[in-house]
Amino acid sequence: MSKRSPIGVGIIGGGFMGRVHTAAARSAGGNVIAISSSSLARAESAADELGIEKAYGSVDQLLKDPAISLVHICTPNSSHASIAKAALAAGKHVVCEKPLATSVEEATELVELANKSGLVASVPFIYRYHPLVREARARISEGEVGRVLSVRGSYLQDWLLDPTDDNWRVSTDEGGASRAFADIGSHLVDLMEFILGDRISMMASVAKTVHPIRGGKPVNTEDEAAVLFQTPGGVIGTLFVSQVAPGRKNRLLLDISGTTESIEFNQESPEVLWIGHREGSVLMPRDDAQMHEDAARLSVVPAGHPMGYVDAFAGYVRDVYAAVRGEKPNGLPTFADGLRANKVTEGVLKASNSQFWVEI
Numbered sequence: 600m601s602k603r604s605p606i607g608v609g610i611i612g613g614g615f616m617g618r619v620h621t622a623a624a625r626s627a628g629g630n631v632i633a634i635s636s637s638s639l640a641r642a643e644s645a646a647d648e649l650g651i652e653k654a655y656g657s658v659d660q661l662l663k664d665p666a667i668s669l670v671h672i673c674t675p676n677s678s679h680a681s682i683a684k685a686a687l688a689a690g691k692h693v694v695c696e697k698p699l700a701t702s703v704e705e706a707t708e709l710v711e712l713a714n715k716s717g718l719v720a721s722v723p724f725i726y727r728y729h730p731l732v733r734e735a736r737a738r739i740s741e742g743e744v745g746r747v748l749s750v751r752g753s754y755l756q757d758w759l760l761d762p763t764d765d766n767w768r769v770s771t772d773e774g775g776a777s778r779a780f781a782d783i784g785s786h787l788v789d790l791m792e793f794i795l796g797d798r799i800s801m802m803a804s805v806a807k808t809v810h811p812i813r814g815g816k817p818v819n820t821e822d823e824a825a826v827l828f829q830t831p832g833g834v835i836g837t838l839f840v841s842q843v844a845p846g847r848k849n850r851l852l853l854d855i856s857g858t859t860e861s862i863e864f865n866q867e868s869p870e871v872l873w874i875g876h877r878e879g880s881v882l883m884p885r886d887d888a889q890m891h892e893d894a895a896r897l898s899v900v901p902a903g904h905p906m907g908y909v910d911a912f913a914g915y916v917r918d919v920y921a922a923v924r925g926e927k928p929n930g931l932p933t934f935a936d937g938l939r940a941n942k943v944t945e946g947v948l949k950a951s952n953s954q955f956w957v958e959i
């Protein structure tokens with residue numbers, strides 16, 4: 600496929616992510632052909648809002664459209680696995696939102712199917728696409744940080760603070776057995792392991808439901824989780840996720856200490872990386888002249904012209920489409936990374952329920 604031939608794209612799910620994926624697909628040169636949602640009426644309303652030519656009332660109809668070669672699955676968690684399976688069976692490349700599935704078994708099957716198909720199968724762990732995340736990763740892999748000793752990671756939100764706050768993510772039927780960890784802890788672990796090049800091997804955890812009733816219904820999913828972990832590379836650390844932390848909107852923060860320097864990345868201020876030294880700590884701006892190659896690659900406007908979440912999403916989708924054209928973009932998150940997140944999430948619940956250390 601030539602670099603110029605636009606990829607025919609179908610969007611499944613017309614909510615928050617349906618809108619963000621549509622914008623990112625267009626920005627990456629995709630031709631958004633059709634959208635489907637939970638009903639024809641919803642698909643039509645999303646198509647009108649987003650200027651998409653065709654609206655389908657079902658996923659099956661969309662998957663039969665020969666003009667579509669890649670689908671973006673932007674639906675609630677429990678529907679991901681069956682839609683991704685059907686899309687691969689229909690020969691479509693797949694971008695499937697996280698969590699890839701609501702069980703390790705389903706995610707494992709999807710990885711196997713994707714491998715057999717030879718199609719591009721990716722999960723949008725898009726925080727990997729901030730240029731300064733790539734800078735942090737390069738500083739570790741190239742030895743500038745020294746031997747990594749410890750990590751303190753957190754992902755805090757407040758949109759479920761009150762017992763009256765509700766969403767499909769709260770219910771196990773639609774969201775899965777884990778809520779806060781599957782929803783945002785999955786990003787945090789993916790980002791940490793991506794930057795470190797090392798993985799959690801052992802963990803202990805406490806998961807807590809702060810509001811046992813929401814909207815008059817009993818709640819079985821956690822609002823917060825605290826995790827203590829270690830890695831084969833000798834890193835120890837803590838992770839904390841919460842959807843009930845007043846004033847915190849989407850604060851994904853990683854604070855990493857090595858023997859030579861420390862690094863702090865905060866998703867809400869993605870244009871600077873704090874680099875700590877015993878003497879001479881600095882706030883490094885996103886600036887091609889100062890960054891490693893893979894960071895500069897994702898920096899699409901000159902320093903001083905702020906980039907953020909939407910740009911990271913566009914950078915991610917550009918890499919997916921490059922993979923469809925046969926390239927091998929550095930750091931593209933695959934279904935195997937989605938499965939990894941499912942395994943860690945399952946480990947968090949298991950460790951919390953048993954109150955024992957769990958091996959991942």
Ligand code: NAI
Nearest residue numbers: 612613614615616617636637673674675676678696697723
């Ligand atoms: P949302 O509730 O805003 O939208 C979900 C949409 O899916 C709705 O339009 C609904 O009508 C539609 N839908 C439900 N069942 C469907 C089905 N079977 N077939 C077709 N459409 C269906 O949810 P949101 O926030 O867009 O989240 C969607 C997914 O994206 C979730 O899995 C979430 O975890 C993930 N997400 C990922 C983000 C990231 O940064 N990678 C950011 C936000 C969400």
Ligand code: SOE
Nearest residue numbers: 615697756782783786842849
């Ligand atoms: C809600 O918690 C949410 O939209 C998550 O679903 C996303 O994955 C995260 O990136 C932002 O917050």
